[in-house]
Amino acid sequence: MTPIGNLKPTIKIYDTTLRDGTQGEGVSLSADDKVKIALRLDKMGFHYIEGGWPGSNPKDMEFFDRIKKHQLKNAVITAFGSTCRPGVEPGQDANLKCLLDSGVKLATIFGKSWDFHVTKALNTTLEENLRMVEESVAFLKGNGLRVFFDAEHFFDGFKANEEYALAVLRAAVLGGAEAVILCDTNGGSMPFEIQQAVEQVAAELPGVELGIHAHNDSEMAVANSIMAVQAGVTQVQGTVNGLGERCGNANLCSIVPNLALKLGYTTIPRDNLSFLTELSRFVYEITNLNPVANQPFVGESAFAHKGGIHVSALMKEPGTYEHMDPASVGNVRRVLMSELSGLSNLLYKYKGLNLDKTSPEGRKVLEQLKKMEHKGYQFEAAEGSLELMLRKAMNGYREPFQLQSMRLILEVREQQPIHSEAVIKMRVGEEIVHTAAEGNGPVNALDNALRKALETIYPEVAALRLLDYKVRVLEEKAGTEAQVRVLIETGNGKETWGTVGVSTNIIEASWQALADSMAYGLLGEK
Known part of the structure; x- marks a missing residue:
């Protein structure tokens, strides 16, 4: 798409996958994992990468030590922390000292902007909280760091006590904050509320760089972030794939293409957008999470x-x-x-x-x-079986093999694993092959016997690898008499394909899927 106009500001992308993203359920990253993701984010052209909270755990401090060994080309590494504690001078606060020890050039600290949190969570006065914000920012600034201020719970605070929420922002600016980030920490704000608040803050603090940090508890994090940009913020914080605590953070995999391709803003380099799906899947892999198939833009089902x-x-x-x-x-x-x-x-x-x-x-x-x-077959993940069906319906397809008989032997031996053996008789090309093989269970024995029979004529079968095997019961109330569907994924090092079998007999269903997997792998061969 053609960008809309040339006067729009560049929107800086601030990634917090390595900090806020790791607070999501089931997400745990080693220091090495975090370095790998940071390097990929830098390659993509992200402007800021929040590495973690050095005052909270040794692993985050290890990350900051490791990342120093790499020369980043695009991103600035930031460290996250809080303001000093009530009644404590910044120079005596352990958390702020850890930010200095991390070796970063830019720190992002958060402070309370909701009076309810100040009095109930911090158990201090509104005046003391303003001191904590201003002096903490000034302390870090005085020690040579650039400072961003995250106004935690800003939008809730703005609705509850507008005057005080704005006073917190002014305190951060007086302390020397380079940017003020407005946080929808509970994730409950609506886009129109975000717009009204951001427009008023921009009017109250002319010339101050503003950012947005939205959570997704109302499924509004992406919409709220985009609305905030339209209202005047120039920094967007979020995570890859929307990882984060509770319902997650604003998803940068949706925000970046919406801003760049739909609204014409400059974000990361335009050419790098074509690697966005790859980035999404890379982060899923490193975090050991299953990709969300219907995730917009980058999901497998998105198109x-x-x-x-x-x-x-x-x-x-x-x-x-x-x-x-x-x-x-x-x-x-x-x-x-x-x-x-x-x-x-x-x-x-x-x-x-x-x-x-x-x-x-x-x-x-x-x-x-x-x-x-x-009858229970499913071909969305079994395109190999579908193509074979189509080829069989057309003239000229010659099946590479045909099963003539099959026998399975399961032997229970005292205090030993069940012994499994498969005996099959097949026509392979013009030959009749009669062979047997053992295996770790009946399906593995069948697989081994099939391969053994085929390799005499088709040596390329040795390169075919069974990558995944899934069984789905189709009629749960039928118990052990139920139909089952077997899905098999096979690969040859160059491509992968799925095949399917359905039967009330799990062995028969497995054979159907196994036979199709080999037949599809031999397409174009002998």
Whole structure:
């Protein structure tokens, strides 16, 4: 998209994944993990990276020691902390000393801006809190640090006692704060409230750089951050993938493309936006969390299309059902196959198979697909099985092997694991292969026997690796008589593919998925 106008200010992106993001449930990062993420954020062109709270734990201090060894090209590393405690001079406060010891050039400290918190949480006076804010900022400033001030609970404080909330901001500015960040700490504010407050703060503090730090407890963090920018802030704080305490922080993977591609602001370098999806998945991997498939912009399903009418329109013009080009954020368009699919889905997805709208093979497969999904099959994650089905419906496909018989032997031996052995007889090419193999369980034994039979004719089978095996019970109330669906993911080092099997017999379902996984891996081979 073309940026709207040339007079808009650059919006500085402040990432707090390494600090606020780690407060999310299930998120734990080592110092080494934090360095890896910081280097990736710097490469993306983020302006500020909050490394942690050096006064809170040794791991964060270790990060600050390690990151010094790296020459960052774009980002400034910041350390996080609080103002001095009530009744304590800044020079005597251990937390502020740790900020100095971290070796950073920029510190971000937070202070209370809600009178309710001052009197109840800090158990001090409103006047003492103003002293703590001003003197803490001045102390760090006097020791050579740049200082940002996070006005904690600002929007709640502004609604409760507007005069005092503004007085806290003025105290930070008097102390020498370079920027004042307005925090929606409880995440309960609405966009119109954010707009009104930011506009008033901008009028009260002309020339002061303002920022926004929003939490997502009302599902408004992204909207509130964008509204704050529209109202005058020039710094946006958030986390990659919206990680953070409770419902998370403002999601920078949504904020950055909205600001840059929708509203025409300058944020990180425009060319780097095409690596946004890669960044999202990298952080999910490092934090050991499953990616959110329907996450806007960067999720696997963000540009996935299932309905036949949608795909038919997409083939004519992508803009009919996509708000932007997926490639602009490094994502890809996906067309899914299911009982909701139309012939357009097949035409789009399998362009190389010479199908057209009059193709009887395509319509035959589509009807078969709908019947099979009614029985419990699912092809959204089993595109390998779907392509094989389509090829079988067309002339010229030669199956690489055919099962003639299969026998499984399970032997229980006293005080030993159950012994599993599979015996199979197959036609492989023009040969009949009769072989057996043991395994760690019946499915592994089947897999080993299948490979053993195929490798005599197809040595390339050795490169195929089973990457994932999932079993889903389809009729929970049927107990052990229920149908099960087996999904298998296989890879060859270059690509991965999914296959599926369904049966009331878990071995039969596993065989269907295993056989398809090997057959798909041999496409284009002998």
